[in-house]
Amino acid sequence: MSRFRVAVHIVPRKGLLDPQGKAVADALHALGFSAVADARVGRHVVLDVDAASSDGALASVRTMCDKLLANPVTEDYEIAGVDAA
Amino acid sequence: MSRFRVAVHIVPRKGLLDPQGKAVADALHALGFSAVADARVGRHVVLDVDAASSDGALASVRTMCDKLLANPVTEDYEIAGVDAA
Numbered sequence: 001m002s003r004f005r006v007a008v009h010i011v012p013r014k015g016l017l018d019p020q021g022k023a024v025a026d027a028l029h030a031l032g033f034s035a036v037a038d039a040r041v042g043r044h045v046v047l048d049v050d051a052a053s054s055d056g057a058l059a060s061v062r063t064m065c066d067k068l069l070a071n072p073v074t075e076d077y078e079i080a081g082v083d084a085a
Numbered sequence: 086m087s088r089f090r091v092a093v094h095i096v097p098r099k100g101l102l103d104p105q106g107k108a109v110a111d112a113l114h115a116l117g118f119s120a121v122a123d124a125r126v127g128r129h130v131v132l133d134v135d136a137a138s139s140d141g142a143l144a145s146v147r148t149m150c151d152k153l154l155a156n157p158v159t160e161d162y163e164i165a166g167v168d169a170a
Binding site for chain 2: 046050
């Protein structure tokens with residue numbers, strides 16, 4: 001068993017309203033950052049997982065995302081990276 | 086002027102309590118994912134920025150993080166990537 005550090009991005013599904021992103025964009029405009037055309041805000045989750053291989057760690061993190069971490073109706077997730085921890 | 090998509094990770098500073106990460110780890114344990122040793126939860130912000138160059142886009146996003154996006158006392162940020170949007 002080794003320990004792997006898996007990073008996951010969980011983002012609002014494209015085309016769905018992202019109120020937090022809109023709030024960030026509006027706040028940046030109010031501060032004078034008019035070059036910002038769009039902002040989207042998601043979650044960056046880093047998990048330390050014990051597994052026999054990096055593929056095993058990846059598979060279990062995918063299951064965690066499906067079961068708990070990402071809302072399957074409103075969010076998409078992608079595995080951003082797997083490293084030995 | 087071109088448009089660049091800049092991704093930023095904003096994470097709780099190392100050593101500080103991360104209650105959201107602890108809640109995620111506890112929930113994963115309760116669901117039977119005992120292989121999870123640690124979880125940390127941050128924000129994944131994607132900004133579309135108009136700038137003359139990718140360096141210019143990066144510099145303005147760093148300023149936005151310093152001024153608004155990241156809490157300088159409790160959070161660290163890192164630029165995860167810059168692409169032409």
